[in-house]
Amino acid sequence: MRDDAELTIEPRSSSETQQPSADARRDAAGEDANPPRREFKARGSFVERCDGCRLPVLNCLCPYRVTATSDAQVWLLTHPYEHNKPTNTGRLIADVLPLTQTFTWYRTAPEARLLELLADRRYVPFVVFPDDQPDYQHRVVDERAVIGAKQDGFIPVFILIDGTWRQARRIFRKSPYLDGLPVLPLHTDRLTRYRLRKPASASHLCTAEVAAELLRKTGDVTAASVLDDYFDAFNESYAASRFYHKLEKPNAAMQRLLDRRATGSTYA
Numbered sequence: 491m492r493d494d495a496e497l498t499i500e501p502r503s504s505s506e507t508q509q510p511s512a513d514a515r516r517d518a519a520g521e522d523a524n525p526p527r528r529e530f531k532a533r534g535s536f537v538e539r540c541d542g543c544r545l546p547v548l549n550c551l552c553p554y555r556v557t558a559t560s561d562a563q564v565w566l567l568t569h570p571y572e573h574n575k576p577t578n579t580g581r582l583i584a585d586v587l588p589l590t591q592t593f594t595w596y597r598t599a600p601e602a603r604l605l606e607l608l609a610d611r612r613y614v615p616f617v618v619f620p621d622d623q624p625d626y627q628h629r630v631v632d633e634r635a636v637i638g639a640k641q642d643g644f645i646p647v648f649i650l651i652d653g654t655w656r657q658a659r660r661i662f663r664k665s666p667y668l669d670g671l672p673v674l675p676l677h678t679d680r681l682t683r684y685r686l687r688k689p690a691s692a693s694h695l696c697t698a699e700v701a702a703e704l705l706r707k708t709g710d711v712t713a714a715s716v717l718d719d720y721f722d723a724f725n726e727s728y729a730a731s732r733f734y735h736k737l738e739k740p741n742a743a744m745q746r747l748l749d750r751r752a753t754g755s756t757y758a
């Protein structure tokens with residue numbers, strides 16, 4: 491595996507790892523199923539968080555929450571550990587694009603709703619994953635397949651595996667219902683702007699960044715820009731709160747989001 495492979499995932503950071511529930515530990519797959527040997531208190535456990543956005547109240551994200559529409563949809567296949575992490579960025583996609591579907595991944599049984607949607611002929615789903623292994627090269631497509639699906643009247647869907655790199659690879663390999671789907675790698679020169687977890691490489695984009703890039707490359711330019719700005723607002727707000735720093739005025743991305751909220755103006 492290339493170290494600079496484009497990831498669809500967020501790198502692991504011990505500083506933000508939360509204690510999963512006992513159920514999550516039992517249900518989660520394989521190597522992650524072993525309960526931790528000792529209690530772990532996540533940093534920020536005692537920070538007062540907003541009920542709406544789960545960020546520290548010092549720099550709440552709620553004023554910047556806006557929605558957008560897109561031709562393509564995103565379905566998140568989320569590792570059970572990821573749901574409870576306030577630094578998770580998959581949820582930002584669902585905030586901006588209300589049609590986003592979020593599924594919890596379990597090794598033993600996929601969610602029935604996911605199987606139903608995969609069988610629905612209105613959708614053309616793509617598994618977003620690096621094309622760095624030889625055994626599935628015959629399934630690899632590029633953005634033209636997404637644009638083609640749109641032109642044929644279908645709804646393209648980006649299935650994003652939301653977890654650490656190790657979790658994502660396992661999910662990709664251990665989910666038979668994904669085996670027949672085309673694999674869409676993201677090739678981009680963009681570097682991550684994510685400041686809340688330390689990536690193994692700056693080319694490892696987090697989940698929200700991956701979604702924004704895919705939307706942009708396949709024609710959903712406005713949705714991509716809104717998601718990018720919302721991610722930027724999240725990133726900056728959260729990072730500042732870690733240093734107990736109150737942001738005094740919105741940055742450029744935040745201001746665009748406020749304008750969109752106030753006027754409904756588009757980014758076009």
Ligand SMILES: [Zn+2]
Nearest residue numbers: 540543550552
């Ligand atoms: Zn909030």
